[in-house]
């Protein structure tokens with residue numbers, strides 16, 4: 696079974712509507728843990744458990760740990776929208792993670808670089824190569840009109856909507872796009888030794904235009920995500 700996490704209702708509702716139940720049932724079944732609903736069923740014939748985590752790293756980490764500990768998932772995919780950190784990556788484009796970092800992890804006062812979790816083997820969580828390949832091929836097949844990029848996804852408990860904040864993130868941890876959950880999910884996946892992938896559709900430029908762009912492009916971004924997830928589940932063995 697594969698775990699899929701989206702932060703917002705808008706990011707999971709369309710996927711949920713496309714799910715069928717397990718073992719021939721028409722509807723997915725639902726279970727509640729930590730105030731979150733976990734929908735079990737099939738997407739494109741593949742067994743999944745889908746959860747809307749809520750926004751931010753704590754919610755995302757909680758959802759990921761439940762997928763690992765309760766559902767014993769063999770992989771976790773995080774889908775959603777993000778702000779672009781790179782001028783070449785436009786609204787509507789897709790970013791597939793090569794790795795993920797928490798941009799708001801800041802122990803600089805003790806001499807650590809931004810993004811580094813002290814006393815931990817790594818703070819750069821590498822995405823699964825096989826999932827990356829399937830995601831890229833699936834996206835190119837079903838969303839031929841957009842560009843697909845592969846690179847670092849960075850996350851923090853911050854909606855990035857000004858150029859100063861954006862520049863600080865880029866100069867400290869880099870990254871192709873920023874959002875609020877992916878690296879927390881990657882971190883939990885690493886702790887549990889589970890393959891993971893973050894797939895983000897760009898809804899804004901993470902600068903002074905972000906609050907204006909966001910509502911307009913959120914819908915288009917989610918449509919691209921849903922098409923990609925459906926195709927990805929069809930291709931996954």
Ligand code: ADE
Pocket residue numbers: 776777778779853854855856873874875898899900901902905
């Ligand atoms: N999700 C979508 N756009 C974002 C942004 N600019 N900052 C953080 N999370 C986002």
